[in-house]
Amino acid sequence: MIPPEVSLESIKSELTDALAYVASVNLETDVSMLSETNLRFYVTFHNRDGNKFYAEFNCADYPVHPPTIEFVNENRTERGAKHLYPNVFHPTPCICMRYNRKAHGEMGGPHGEWRLIDWQLATPNGGPIDSLAMMVSDLHIKILSATGRMG
């Protein structure tokens, strides 16, 4: 368990690059609720047709453990349903990347062979994604190519 103030400091130090990147690719972010008691922020992605996908980054225990990245609805009352996901991810539904805590077997995800503390290692078919800004970049390009929703 990482003290929340340590996680918050780490997140804030990485957000400079992440927010600059987000702005350059015309994505929207909401970090207004980020605090020691709520280590979450939100990024609104979109595909080339302009469909919006709302991602929640829950960064408890970051950076020792990766964030849990989940798609939610616009007002954040619904989460994890297929229709909230772009159709470029695992149909669990789940973003099957080491940098997503939900993908790990320890958290009930499909990848029992991964360890949470190894989240900065490469996911198959690619190299390591090791920061919040890199996660945003990876998700941005994948979601851009989505042709619609998963369900």
Add this chain to the structure above:
Amino acid sequence: MMTEMLKDKEEKDKGNRNRVELQVQTPRGLWNQKLPKDAPVRPVYEKTAKIQQIIDDARTVFKFVENDNKYTLFLGEQQLEPTRTIVSYHLEDETLLVLSVQGGNA
């Protein structure tokens, strides 16, 4: 003397017209004429240079050494083809490009 000075200026202007000063946002920071301070190269290119050159240089500046990731340059939402030249996209001085880094997929 005056003629030589004018000639020099003309040559300089011509050189400037053939070059472009770009900016590249990456997940590890912004690359331009001033940032990062210790950058070994700046994003100044002959207009005939290929997009791939910008990608390679940006990777060097920010130490994106992972060859298994996919590196793509964007102008807004337009994906730039690495084999095309800068002039073919009509990029002007100070244009902001974005280097996208894509990992794998399990």
